[in-house]
Amino acid sequence: MPAAPGKGQASQRLFFALWPNAKLQTALHVAGQRLQETFGGRVVRTENIHMTLAFLGSIPAERFDELLGIGGAIRTKSFELKLTEMGCWKRSAVGWIAPESLPEPLTNLVLELRRRLLAAGFRVDDKPFAAHVTLLRKAKCRPQPARQQAPLEWCIDHFVLMRSDTLPDGPQYSQLATWPLS
Ligand code: ATP
Ligand code: MG
Numbered sequence: 001m002p003a004a005p006g007k008g009q010a011s012q013r014l015f016f017a018l019w020p021n022a023k024l025q026t027a028l029h030v031a032g033q034r035l036q037e038t039f040g041g042r043v044v045r046t047e048n049i050h051m052t053l054a055f056l057g058s059i060p061a062e063r064f065d066e067l068l069g070i071g072g073a074i075r076t077k078s079f080e081l082k083l084t085e086m087g088c089w090k091r092s093a094v095g096w097i098a099p100e101s102l103p104e105p106l107t108n109l110v111l112e113l114r115r116r117l118l119a120a121g122f123r124v125d126d127k128p129f130a131a132h133v134t135l136l137r138k139a140k141c142r143p144q145p146a147r148q149q150a151p152l153e154w155c156i157d158h159f160v161l162m163r164s165d166t167l168p169d170g171p172q173y174s175q176l177a178t179w180p181l182s
């Protein structure tokens with residue numbers, strides 16, 4: 001059962017994401033600490049580590065059911081990601097880890113989500129999808145050869161709709177709904 005959206009909030013910042021289990025989040029956090037030795041910045045808190053599929057921004061509460069419909073209509077196979085490439089983007093000051101290649105089910109999942117969101121009148125990113133997990137914020141990125149990390153294997157069998165709240169000590173994410181991949 002999906003959780004109800006936060007009571008009393010007229011609109012909420014929402015996004016679709018892939019959420020690693022606690023064990024993988026811990027391994028990713030360790031990888032983030034290694035990346036921090038090179039690029040500085042702040043490591044993302046273990047429980048906050050995720051991959052964004054589609055960022056929705058601020059959405060009025062009355063559109064929540066539409067998003068449940070869109071999530072529920074997605075038919076994609078489960079798949080595996082091998083996270084191996086680490087780097088840093090100067091523009092966003094973000095240190096990241098990314099898969100060595102983009103599996104077709106992941107591309108399908110993102111394209112299907114974006115297509116359905118757009119058709120329903122939601123605003124979606126029109127930039128190409130850059131699959132990555134943010135590990136560092138406010139990093140001091142500088143040119144470095146691409147870094148290899150011993151593959152962190154991620155079996156992806158569900159995706160989630162999340163709410164993001166900005167608290168004084170950083171973002172807090174709450175799961176609103178989850179859907180299995182077949
Ligand atoms: P905060 O903004 O509170 O410091 P945050 O950036 O983690 O923390 P959100 O801004 O709510 O939280 O973003 C949620 C997720 O969506 C994050 O993975 C973030 O990188 C991503 N995101 C945020 N804004 C955009 C955007 N304009 N386009 C694509 N992805 C975005
Ligand atoms: Mg943000």
